[in-house]
Amino acid sequence: MPAQLLAAEKLVKTFGATLAVAGADFSVYPGEIFGFLGPNGAGKTTTINMMTGLMRPTSGRTLIDGVDVACRPVEAKRLFGYVPDEPQLYGKLSALEFLNFIGDVYGLDAATRKPRILELLKIFELSGEQSHLIESYSHGMKQKVALCAALLHAPRVYFLDEPTVGLDPKSARLLKDLLRQAADAGAAVFMSTHIMEIAQALCDRVAILHHGDIVGMGSVAELRASSAEQTLEEVFLSLTGGSNHTSAPLFGRPA
Numbered sequence: 264m265p266a267q268l269l270a271a272e273k274l275v276k277t278f279g280a281t282l283a284v285a286g287a288d289f290s291v292y293p294g295e296i297f298g299f300l301g302p303n304g305a306g307k308t309t310t311i312n313m314m315t316g317l318m319r320p321t322s323g324r325t326l327i328d329g330v331d332v333a334c335r336p337v338e339a340k341r342l343f344g345y346v347p348d349e350p351q352l353y354g355k356l357s358a359l360e361f362l363n364f365i366g367d368v369y370g371l372d373a374a375t376r377k378p379r380i381l382e383l384l385k386i387f388e389l390s391g392e393q394s395h396l397i398e399s400y401s402h403g404m405k406q407k408v409a410l411c412a413a414l415l416h417a418p419r420v421y422f423l424d425e426p427t428v429g430l431d432p433k434s435a436r437l438l439k440d441l442l443r444q445a446a447d448a449g450a451a452v453f454m455s456t457h458i459m460e461i462a463q464a465l466c467d468r469v470a471i472l473h474h475g476d477i478v479g480m481g482s483v484a485e486l487r488a489s490s491a492e493q494t495l496e497e498v499f500l501s502l503t504g505g506s507n508h509t510s511a512p513l514f515g516r517p518a
């Protein structure tokens with residue numbers, strides 16, 4: 264197996280008395296799409312924030328292609344693309360201006376940058392609005408600009424925090440295809456999701472997170488084999504505390 268591109272080493276984060284992440288420890292290898300699966304509040308975003316250097320871990324560390332994010336942040340940040348759970352863009356720029364700015368940040372020369380920006384805008388069907396201010400975009404369009412920004416410098420490592428939320432089915436499909444292509448070309452993709460179908464369809468391996476603890480890790484087939492359950496959704500529900508059915512019916516028959 265080739266060397267890992269991404270390593271989380273015993274990452275812990277506490278907020279006061281809350282243990283948000285309880286020692287996340289895993290590696291992602293070139294060619295892999297790794298899914299970080301967990302219900303709301305499980306600690307997915309906190310883990311990504313630590314791995315991308317946006318938040319200091321209480322303890323533990325992250326290596327990106329061997330570079331420690333906390334010790335060499337600038338070098339580490341050049342190595343990955345990141346799509347946050349909420350797009351963080353500049354509303355007073357157009358998509359074209361914003362992506363050119365991102366190209367500057369990553370030091371892409373004009374000859375590489377220009378065709379790639381236009382191609383990304385085209386495949387995400389933003390060409391018609393590329394000169395409009397981002398503040399006029401819908402949430403889904405902003406999400407697509409954030410994806411273009413993460414893909415622009417063709418990094419070897421991707422972090423995506425619930426990337427399909429807000430995307431229409433066609434764009435979600437496009438994103439899946441692009442991530443698969445990136446992985447097939449040797450990238451390591453780390454994505455969080457609470458949507459089982461996405462994990463099952465897209466991820467080579469998954470970790471299931473529950474109250475900050477990784478309670479299961481492996482390929483979908485391995486997780487199924489290690490459990491009496493048949494589908495990833497059933498494995499997930501059994502590992503994260505059942506299906507939460509209420510004992511009293513919430514809905515009666517309409518009068």
Ligand SMILES: Nc1ncnc2c1ncn2[C@@H]1O[C@H](COP(=O)(O)OP(=O)(O)O)[C@@H](O)[C@H]1O
Pocket residue numbers: 278281283301302303304305306307308309310
């Ligand atoms: N900045 C913060 N301050 C205090 N508690 C936080 C903060 N960020 C996250 N948490 C808590 O950490 C836990 C994990 O949150 P989060 O990582 O956002 O979960 P997820 O992304 O899986 O939905 C939750 O209990 C949340 O309330």
Ligand SMILES: [Mg+2]
Pocket residue numbers: 307308309348424
């Ligand atoms: Mg989150």
